[in-house]
Amino acid sequence: MTGCLTLPFPAPVPAAGDYVLTGPDGGLHRLLPADGAAQVDLTAHLARYGALPHRAEPRRIIAEVEAAGLTGRGGAAFPAYRKLTAAANARPTPVVVGNGAEGEPASSKDRSLLWISPHLVLDGLQIAAATTGSRTAVLYAPRNERLHQRLALAIAERAAVRMDTAAVELRDAPGRFLAGEESALASHLTGLPALPGYRPARGLPRLGSGQPVLVQNVETLAHLALIARYGARWFRTAGTEEEPGSMLATLHHADGRMGVVEVPLGIPVAQLLGPREPVQAVLIGGYHGAWLPADQAATLPLANAALGPLGATVGAGVVAVLPADRCGLGETARVARYLALESAGQCGPCFNGLPRIAAALDHLARPRPDRRARADLDRWAGLVEGRGACHHPDGSVRFIRSALRVFAAETALHEQGRCSGTNPQPFLPLPSSPPLAHTDWS
Amino acid sequence: MAKQLRVDPTACTGHGLCAELAPELVTLDEWGYPLVTNRPVPRALDRTARRAVTNCPALALALARVP
Numbered sequence: 001m002t003g004c005l006t007l008p009f010p011a012p013v014p015a016a017g018d019y020v021l022t023g024p025d026g027g028l029h030r031l032l033p034a035d036g037a038a039q040v041d042l043t044a045h046l047a048r049y050g051a052l053p054h055r056a057e058p059r060r061i062i063a064e065v066e067a068a069g070l071t072g073r074g075g076a077a078f079p080a081y082r083k084l085t086a087a088a089n090a091r092p093t094p095v096v097v098g099n100g101a102e103g104e105p106a107s108s109k110d111r112s113l114l115w116i117s118p119h120l121v122l123d124g125l126q127i128a129a130a131t132t133g134s135r136t137a138v139l140y141a142p143r144n145e146r147l148h149q150r151l152a153l154a155i156a157e158r159a160a161v162r163m164d165t166a167a168v169e170l171r172d173a174p175g176r177f178l179a180g181e182e183s184a185l186a187s188h189l190t191g192l193p194a195l196p197g198y199r200p201a202r203g204l205p206r207l208g209s210g211q212p213v214l215v216q217n218v219e220t221l222a223h224l225a226l227i228a229r230y231g232a233r234w235f236r237t238a239g240t241e242e243e244p245g246s247m248l249a250t251l252h253h254a255d256g257r258m259g260v261v262e263v264p265l266g267i268p269v270a271q272l273l274g275p276r277e278p279v280q281a282v283l284i285g286g287y288h289g290a291w292l293p294a295d296q297a298a299t300l301p302l303a304n305a306a307l308g309p310l311g312a313t314v315g316a317g318v319v320a321v322l323p324a325d326r327c328g329l330g331e332t333a334r335v336a337r338y339l340a341l342e343s344a345g346q347c348g349p350c351f352n353g354l355p356r357i358a359a360a361l362d363h364l365a366r367p368r369p370d371r372r373a374r375a376d377l378d379r380w381a382g383l384v385e386g387r388g389a390c391h392h393p394d395g396s397v398r399f400i401r402s403a404l405r406v407f408a409a410e411t412a413l414h415e416q417g418r419c420s421g422t423n424p425q426p427f428l429p430l431p432s433s434p435p436l437a438h439t440d441w442s
Numbered sequence: 443m444a445k446q447l448r449v450d451p452t453a454c455t456g457h458g459l460c461a462e463l464a465p466e467l468v469t470l471d472e473w474g475y476p477l478v479t480n481r482p483v484p485r486a487l488d489r490t491a492r493r494a495v496t497n498c499p500a501l502a503l504a505l506a507r508v509p
Contacts, residue, residue, distance in 0.1 A: 198452045200506065347451035348475035383471050389452045 020193055028246045028262045031222050032116055035387060039150065042157040045119035052123050052163070053228055053331045058088055060133040065224065067232035070243040074099060074180065074217030075288070075316040080224065087132040088212035094204060094212040096120075096129045096166070097189070098221050100141040101173035101180030104286045105338075105429050107246035107307075110218050111142055113258045117222065118154040122168065124221025127228045127397060129166035132214055139218075140173050140185060148172075174441055175193055175431070177287075177342035181390050182215045183266040184344075189213065193441035195344045196390035217316075219248055240267035243303045243314075252320035252429070263302065269296040269319065278324040281406050283428070285315030287335050290393025290402035291328065294321070311402060320428060327421030329365040329410050331428050332403035336361045338430050339396040344441070350393040353384035361400060367417045374411070377404075444482035444508040447491055451475075453502035460503055464494040482508050 033111075040048070087094045088327060098121055102110040114121060125137045139149055148170060155168050171189065179194045182205045188194035188206035199205065202248045204212040214225070223245060226233050227382035236244040243265040252258045254277040261273070273279060281296035283289060290312035292300070300306050304314050320326055340354035360377035363369045381401060384393040404411065413420055445468055446459075456474040460467075466487055468476045483491045483505065495503045 196452075198450045200448060200450075200504075348454060348456050348473055349471065350476070352473040352484065387451055387475070389450075 001219055012031040014366065028264060030226060030238075030246050031113060031120060031248060032260075039265075040119060041116050041117065042119055042154070043051070045117070047227070049120070049229060053124065054226065058133070060227060061127060061131050062088065064232050066225055067229070068227045069232075069242075070125075070220065070227060070235065071243070072225050072315065073219035073247055075285070075313075076106075077314065078217065080220055082130050082181055083214060084128065084217065087128075090132070090204055090212040090214075091423075092211055093133050093135075094214045095189070096134045096214045097130060097185060097216070097338065098124060098125045098137070098139045098218045099180050099185060099215050100139065100187065102142060102174070102217040102316075103173075103177040103179045103342075104288075104316055104318065105431055106252065106283075106286050106320055107250045107316050108258070109250050109260045109317055111144075111147060113222060113248060114152060114217055117145060118151055119158070120222040120225050120251075121218045122154060122158060122164075122224035123228075124216070124218075124223070125168060126164050126166055127224050128214060128216055128221060134167050135167045135216075138171050138189060139168055140180070140189075141172050141218075143172040143175055147184075151312075165208055176441060177339070178344060178390060178392060179441075181392075184215070185215055186213045188442070194431045195346060195441055196388075198389040205224070208322045240301075240303055240305070242305050247302075247314070247317050249302070249317035253277060253320075254321050254323040256427075258429075265314070266301040266303040268298075269300050269302055271312070272302065272319050273321060277321055278403055279321040280282060280324050280326075281322040281328055283318065283320040283322065285313045286318035286320075287339060287399055288391070289315045289318065291332070291399055291406040293323075293406050295406070311398065311405075323423070325421065325423040325425060326425075326427050327365065327410060327419050328403060328407035328413065329361070330419075330421060332400060332407070332427060333358065333361040333365040333431065335428055336396070336400055339392070339399070341428070343392060344390075347388045349384045350385040354393065354396055356380050356385070357397070357400060361403075364411060365413060367414055367419065370412060374404075374430075407434070445488075445491075445505045445506040446480055446508050447463070448486055448504050449476055449478055449507045450502045453500050454457055455500050455502075459496040459498050459499060464490045468494065469493055474500070476503075484491055 062084050068081040071077040095336045100114050129137045158164050158424045178184050181196045183197035184194040186205035206212050239245045246262050246264050279294040281291045316389050336358040340358040343354050345351045357380045360373045363373040381397045385397050460476050461470045468478050
């Protein structure tokens, strides 16, 4: 029996009493406490995890992270040690950023972690700063007053006992889907709008001043804090050989409940779903992720090795079921419209293509669609793919194409003027009002 | 050294000059944005490619080393 934290969307932070003990078997409590959504203060944090081993050699920490096999938990699953190595070698010394922007509307795990266990994230930020020799660090968190007060308090608790070497600055992340994209984040820290930039060369993003930025997702930092304490071997006692450790996942159940759980990588997806949920499909990896048919998803582990060949990824750990009474095309069309609105509008193919794709999908979600809509959609999907400065067009197309695969039978029904959806209530979470003004990027 | 044409999609505003100057290497999509092949530019088209790059009004086109 493990904890599952339920958060009503779009509550920006979990509320006390939201915690229920209905998580999946085999869940873990490395990052979040087992006894509820109570906030962990510095005293409780140190009592549970012990002091941070500060004086470790940077190279030794990086080697330990490599041995642990920790990958980025923001969605891309990039090996953490490689970023740390690049940052340790970068000149001038990088600024280290804990990325808690979590622009994905279906994900709540980063803000839950920040709300409940901020000291684990702040520990990880200090470790990352120590490995790169940085004296300044930034915590980039969603724009929310209560969350910011909470984080400012946690930062002050640590400053009062002078336990940190790097000063931590708290910065607002705009509430946009792409605000946490690395180059958008770097742009925002420079004082410009949080828009993705074109980066032909790989490597760390840079501020306007030329200073490189090491961006790590806040959950990745929390794992880093634990690896620094307990080592790679301990980290690997959860997860699979290829994809070790635990991860936070945001679950959306058919009855509308949602929750954040910590599970080992590779946990059977079936274990995350309720035993008899009336489910037709499962969305894995969020709105840049992919739909899978429910019976197929139920046979898979939550691991990239198994999901990759099917066009899906673990992403940032969103697992959302589609109830049997909803139309999958209608749900996907709603999200596609949102994704089109969240285009930064900088790259022609994305700016032109996503709204047209969304409109075509909306058409396919209605009875007796024009036959040309599908051909148009397929052509436009091909035209936007790989032609953006960031991954937004690619991720959006992956999500939409998966819907056309998984809901192929539904498409055929619509052609006959029918629809299997009996419940018109929207299911997948979206912001209540999409921010449209250009200033919302800053 | 093999080179290829590369578009900075954030800088490109779809003037379409590249497709006029180097039709062998660039076509336009239905919204007027360039589709460039990622194959190396053949030696015979080197000058053509350079003309397209230097004349791009948005400075969005570059000849870059094939990775």
